[in-house]
Amino acid sequence: MAVFKSYSDLKTQVANYLARQDLTDKIPTFIEMAEIRLNRDLRLRQTLQNSIYKMVARTKEVPAPSDFLEMKDQHLNTQPITNLGFQSTSSFFRNGLVNTIGKPKFYTQVAQNFTYAPTPDSDYEVEMTYYKKPTLMSDTNPSNEYLIYCPDLLLYAALAEAAPYLMDDARLATWQLLYDRGLASLTKSNEESEYPAQPLAVQLI
Numbered sequence: 128m129a130v131f132k133s134y135s136d137l138k139t140q141v142a143n144y145l146a147r148q149d150l151t152d153k154i155p156t157f158i159e160m161a162e163i164r165l166n167r168d169l170r171l172r173q174t175l176q177n178s179i180y181k182m183v184a185r186t187k188e189v190p191a192p193s194d195f196l197e198m199k200d201q202h203l204n205t206q207p208i209t210n211l212g213f214q215s216t217s218s219f220f221r222n223g224l225v226n227t228i229g230k231p232k233f234y235t236q237v238a239q240n241f242t243y244a245p246t247p248d249s250d251y252e253v254e255m256t257y258y259k260k261p262t263l264m265s266d267t268n269p270s271n272e273y274l275i276y277c278p279d280l281l282l283y284a285a286l287a288e289a290a291p292y293l294m295d296d297a298r299l300a301t302w303q304l305l306y307d308r309g310l311a312s313l314t315k316s317n318e319e320s321e322y323p324a325q326p327l328a329v330q331l332i
Contacts, residue, residue, distance in 0.1 A: 131278060134158075134269040141285050150292055154285070159263055161284035165273050166196060166260055168310055169280070172317050173272050175199060176259040182231070182251040188240040194259040201234060201241075204252040211243070211253070219244065280309045 131137045141154050174196070180189050182203075203209035212233050214222065219235035222244055229245035236242070261271035273281045283306035290299050 131282070132270070132274075134264040134266065134274070137264075137274065137278070137281065137285070140282060144282070144286055144298075145289060145293075147289075147292075150289060153289070153292065155265075157285040157288040158281070160288040161281055162261065162263055162271075162273060164284045164288070165277070165280060169277070169313065170197060170258050170317065171272060171276060171313070172320060173276050174259050174261060175256060177254070177256050179204070179252055179254050182243070182247050182253045184247050184249045185228070187243050187246040188237075189243070189253060191236065191239050191241060192255070192257065192259070194262075196258040196260045198236075198255065198257045200256040202254055203231065204254050205230070277309070277313055280306060280313065283309065 131140045137158060138154050141157060142151055145154075176192070176194070178192055182189055198213065201211045201213075203211065209230060209232070211231060214233050214235050216235050216237060219225065219233060219242070222233060224232065224244040227245040228248045231243040231245060231247055231251065234241050234243045261273055262268055264271055264274065283302045286302040287299065287306060293299055
């Protein structure tokens with residue numbers, strides 16, 4: 128079990144590992160950069176978020192959630208459910224449905240908005256399941272999903288962010304190795320939890 132369960136504990140652990148009093152005031156920055164690194168490298172199943180938004184008729188854009196990191200699934204809550212297929216931006220705008228009006232079938236992301244085709248012919252409820260960005264830790268937000276579920280990765284990433292100040296410190300290679308190993312293990316675990324090994328079953332209707 129991790130010996131650090133809060134932002135304060137993590138700062139103490141980073142300081143202990145670094146053993147450099149002159150870097151104490153840099154530790155919050157190292158931790159923040161570590162969280163940003165994890166946002167790029169890791170898709171943690173515990174950060175999956177489900178949200179419902181209103182798609183307004185004749186309006187083809189819906190703002191992405193403020194904590195959006197990566198889409199997992201998106202569909203319209205119709206009867207039956209209408210799955211929305213993702214297209215790259217170039218493919219989307221070459222799609223002949225872009226300039227039509229009807230029930231949306233495809234979407235793409237442009238900046239901080241999702242754009243749909245066809246343009247919705249009426250109001251629809253769109254349900255999104257996406258990976259969210261955990262709220263950055265601070266003295267007023269002492270924990271987040273990264274600290275709870277992968278404290279080792281957070282620690283090693285924070286230590287690795289001290290590289291510009293440690294120069295040729297041999298410990299950097301060890302910390303990076305431990306980060307890479309932990310990331311690979313956790314990614315594999317997340318993937319296996321999504322597709323558990325079990326016999327295939329035939330469903331009779």
